[in-house]
Amino acid sequence: xxxxxxxxxxxxxxxxxxxxxxxxxxxxxxxAGYSVVDFDEAADVYLINTCTVTNLGDRKSRQMxxxxxxxxxxxxxxxxxxxxxxxxxxxxxxxxxxxxxGTNGRTGIVREIEELETGEQxxxxxxxxxxxxxxxxxxxxxxxxxxxxxxxxxxxxxFCTYCRVPFARGPSRSRPLSxxxxxxxxxxxxxxxxxVLTGIHLGLYGADLNPPLTLAEVSEQVAxxxxxxxxxxxxxxxxxxxxxxIELVATHPVLCRHMHIPLQSGSDAVxxxxxxxxxxxQFRTIVDKLRRRIPKIAITTDIMVGFPGxxxxxxxxxxxxxxxxxxxxxxxxxxxxxxxTKAASFPDQIPSNEKEDRSRRLIHLGEALAERFHSSFxxxxxxxxxxxxxxDQAIGHTDNYVKVVFPVPATVDLIGRxxxxxxxxxxxxxVLGDFNxxxxxxxxx
Ligand code: SF4
Numbered sequence: 001x002x003x004x005x006x007x008x009x010x011x012x013x014x015x016x017x018x019x020x021x022x023x024x025x026x027x028x029x030x031x032a033g034y035s036v037v038d039f040d041e042a043a044d045v046y047l048i049n050t051c052t053v054t055n056l057g058d059r060k061s062r063q064m065x066x067x068x069x070x071x072x073x074x075x076x077x078x079x080x081x082x083x084x085x086x087x088x089x090x091x092x093x094x095x096x097x098x099x100x101x102g103t104n105g106r107t108g109i110v111r112e113i114e115e116l117e118t119g120e121q122x123x124x125x126x127x128x129x130x131x132x133x134x135x136x137x138x139x140x141x142x143x144x145x146x147x148x149x150x151x152x153x154x155x156x157x158x159f160c161t162y163c164r165v166p167f168a169r170g171p172s173r174s175r176p177l178s179x180x181x182x183x184x185x186x187x188x189x190x191x192x193x194x195x196v197l198t199g200i201h202l203g204l205y206g207a208d209l210n211p212p213l214t215l216a217e218v219s220e221q222v223a224x225x226x227x228x229x230x231x232x233x234x235x236x237x238x239x240x241x242x243x244x245x246i247e248l249v250a251t252h253p254v255l256c257r258h259m260h261i262p263l264q265s266g267s268d269a270v271x272x273x274x275x276x277x278x279x280x281x282q283f284r285t286i287v288d289k290l291r292r293r294i295p296k297i298a299i300t301t302d303i304m305v306g307f308p309g310x311x312x313x314x315x316x317x318x319x320x321x322x323x324x325x326x327x328x329x330x331x332x333x334x335x336x337x338x339x340x341t342k343a344a345s346f347p348d349q350i351p352s353n354e355k356e357d358r359s360r361r362l363i364h365l366g367e368a369l370a371e372r373f374h375s376s377f378x379x380x381x382x383x384x385x386x387x388x389x390x391x392d393q394a395i396g397h398t399d400n401y402v403k404v405v406f407p408v409p410a411t412v413d414l415i416g417r418x419x420x421x422x423x424x425x426x427x428x429x430x431v432l433g434d435f436n437x438x439x440x441x442x443x444x445x
Contacts, residue, residue, distance in 0.1 A: 099123075172201055266318035
């Protein structure tokens with residue numbers, strides 16, 4: 001009789017870095033012979049990678065822990081990530097939690113969980129401010145089929161006054177170049193066509209290495225990986241976008257014409273109190289440079305509304321800057337008080353109805369700008385990396401991050417291929433196109 005495979009059910013809350021961390025732990029479970037099942041199934045082990053960026057992240061993380069225990073009270077539950085790192089005692093108090101792991105010390109999770117019985121509990125959470133090296137865990141199991149995230153940096157030294165991440169992730173540390181390149185080669189060998197370089201504070205990449213490196217340097221080396229079609233750089237603060245990086249995006253055929261630059265606020269008074277290290281004028285200058293050098297670049301952003309003391313005038317400054325910069329996508333989020341941060345004790349906290357209202361207005365503007373950006377491609381040919389085919393529709397993205405949907409015959413297998421598509425229609429979410437493999441020549445960047 002063959003031994004039954006042990007099962008693992010996984011859920012990840014939060015950002016791309018968390019997704020990478022999950023993927024790397026899942027890789028270890030797969031190596032140990034586990035098979036991955038849906039989170040709603042009764043599994044032997046549940047892995048919940050938590051987030052603590054907002055109150056909502058905390059709440060959802062706790063909900064998923066409870067859901068896992070309810071689904072199978074005999075299962076072992078591993079809780080890792082930012083919530084586990086910042087409030088391990090609260091996590092330990094939740095029923096059914098077996099192993100608590102922070103944002104480091106994740107290499108021996110499988111062994112640790114197998115040594116524990118259901119009902120026992122252990123914590124592997126370390127003092128994150130004592131960690132100085134990048135924890136180098138390769139990931140070979142990624143959530144998508146065409147695009148893989150490659151984490152090259154962890155931690156942050158900036159301590160923006162609203163943010164709990166430095167307490168959860170510790171000081172900035174970078175993955176050594178040789179390890180980055182080795183992982184990039186493995187990703188391409190597995191058949192992935194696009195890599196997204198990611199980190200908690202990516203612009204700090206390499207400052208702690210000896211000899212130091214820059215984000216532009218590591219990006220160029222990764223982009224040169226044989227067989228890689230696209231490289232996307234996930235998020236860079238405006239004051240860390242160097243001329244070298246702009247030049248690389250402008251000239252290297254593998255680099256995507258896409259920059260995610262967190263704005264947070266268009267008001268200098270608010271940016272100062274957030275401790276964001278740049279002004280609205282510097283933000284505008286960097287965007288002008290990018291647009292001049294890289295036509296059709298997609299510039300996406302994160303904006304926070306309702307920071308303590310944000311007046312209607314401050315908010316209107318954000319609206320104006322947003323309109324002028326014409327972001328192609330905006331992630332709007334409402335400020336929420338995070339324990340341990342400076343801003344939690346700031347006066348003039350904004351009532352939630354005011355935050356709701358500002359959020360709604362900004363989202364509305366963001367949608368109009370997205371539609372305008374997408375409409376500018378109507379009638380043009382774009383190159384689409386196909387990520388999914390559902391029935392007779394293919395879905396993918398352009399290098400400048402426009403989502404493209406187009407009809408294809410069900411018999412054609414396009415996943416993982418870059419194909420030319422003529423854009424015929426646009427809306428807030430992306431564009432619709434026509435695919436004609438014979439009649440259309442791929443456009444050149
Ligand atoms: S740069 Fe600011 S917002 Fe980003 S992780 Fe660091 S402290 Fe948080």
